[in-house]
Amino acid sequence: MTKLIAFGDSIFAGWDGKENVSANQRIPELIGQQLGWQVTNVAIGGTKYDDSSNGFTAMVNKTDVTGFDYALVSYGVNNFSWPDPLAVVKQNVLNGFKALKKKNPQLKILLELPTEDFRQGSTTLFDFNQAFWNQDQLDDALIEIAKQEQLDYYDWRPNPLITYENANQTLGDGNTGVHPTIATMRAIAQRLADKFRQMAGGQSQPPIHIDPPQPDKPANKPQPPAVKTVGELRLDRLADLFGIGTNVSSGVDRTLNKINELYSQMHNLMGTDSRQVQATLSAPSNALARPLRNYVLMSFFNLERAVNELVSLCNDNWLCDPKTGAKTDLLQLVRVESLATDSHYKDAVNYNWYLIENKLNMLIGYINKILKGE
Structure with missing residues (x-):
């Protein structure tokens, strides 16, 4: 074949x-x-x-x-x-x-x-x-x-x-x-x-x-955009099981920075209260041991909560699908709790990054429509 x-x-x-x-x-x-x-x-x-x-x-x-x-x-x-x-x-x-x-x-x-x-x-x-x-x-x-x-x-x-x-x-x-x-x-x-x-x-x-x-075709020299929109969130996927701590720490930082950027935009656009979130856990070494397993588990738990607090704020302020008016569903991540750091563990981590990206990028799309006056 x-x-x-x-x-x-x-x-x-x-x-x-x-x-x-x-x-x-x-x-x-x-x-x-x-x-x-x-x-x-x-x-x-x-x-x-x-x-x-x-x-x-x-x-x-x-x-x-x-x-x-x-x-x-x-x-x-x-x-x-x-x-x-x-x-x-x-x-x-x-x-x-x-x-x-x-x-x-x-x-x-x-x-x-x-x-x-x-x-x-x-x-x-x-x-x-x-x-x-x-x-x-x-x-x-x-x-x-x-x-x-x-x-x-x-x-x-x-x-x-x-x-x-x-x-x-x-x-x-x-x-x-x-x-x-x-x-x-x-x-x-x-x-x-x-x-x-x-x-x-x-x-x-x-x-x-x-x-x-x-x-x-535009003129030879590109014109700067009239409105600065919010860039989408991109998170690195876990490729090496011996780099789990580094990957998760980087993903946490990028996600929380993007959440803070969205809170700032909502404060400016809608007058919501000023908010900031920050990481509360320190990454252990990349050694495949219980402290690393617990760090990954709790990091995703905290990220799920942080994203859902933003989703709830957006829903409360009717920042939702402009075509249907539907509010945004809460994020539900996969529990990365296995002690076996194998390909299934890696897939679970990467699937969570995928879910986080798409949930926040959906909200970013709604905010960008407001910024562009659409």
Whole structure:
């Protein structure tokens, strides 16, 4: 049976903007169902083309790709929203593909260009990010590398499924998000499955690059945004069990700093009482012993309480879903209490980071709508 390995971020990991879909509804698995292929999906939410422990190159290095016939690679949206210089991104892309080809020279690789990302207030492919490059430039850079490395690629720009105009229907998090609905995942999978059929038949040709209408392009020098919005929370995932204490301590600090930023915004926007939260526990060493286990357990207990106090304040002040008026559900984390520090323990820690990110980023989206006057 033909085997496919898929590398990607939360879009391939099955986050639809509101919840995780079942594995058989994720894009790589849907492709496998259409083609009759066996699929291994190693996508991790929040990842990108970088040199982090879960970035593209690291995932290639830690994954056994021998025995696979095809690889599907799809990152980029997080590179745009949390950017490095474009030259750095290009080098990380190149490093990942060179590593992938070295590990399996016979592997046929399909690079999917990222679908459009609206999380930082962009409405077109030509809006600049904080590093002063745009999504159109990223797409062109990815194609340049694909041609250099003789890779097949799929470019959404000639016939996009997701646009700012239809994002409220095609994305689970709407036109301030990036994550496709289940129906859009199916449509994406259909397009990519067709591309794989072309590749399998030896008929694959790089898609024609059609330049979008010129009037939409901004001036040569990007203009600073009129309103400074709140950036989304990004938490590092636990990759090394011998770094649990460091990972949790960092996650606690980042989460509490973001909560304090949101409290400050609510004080300025709504006149709520000024509040600040701070960590009350000191991280022990990374030694796999009971003090570390208790620190992790209590840290997540305290984070759950801190997040839910913010959620309750938002609900009390009707800071909620602007489309439905629905209040935000309280956060419920997984209890990380096992004494066996194995892969299940690591998965539980990372799932909690995932839940915290998405709950706070939902609130950030509501606040940013107010800041932008929407």
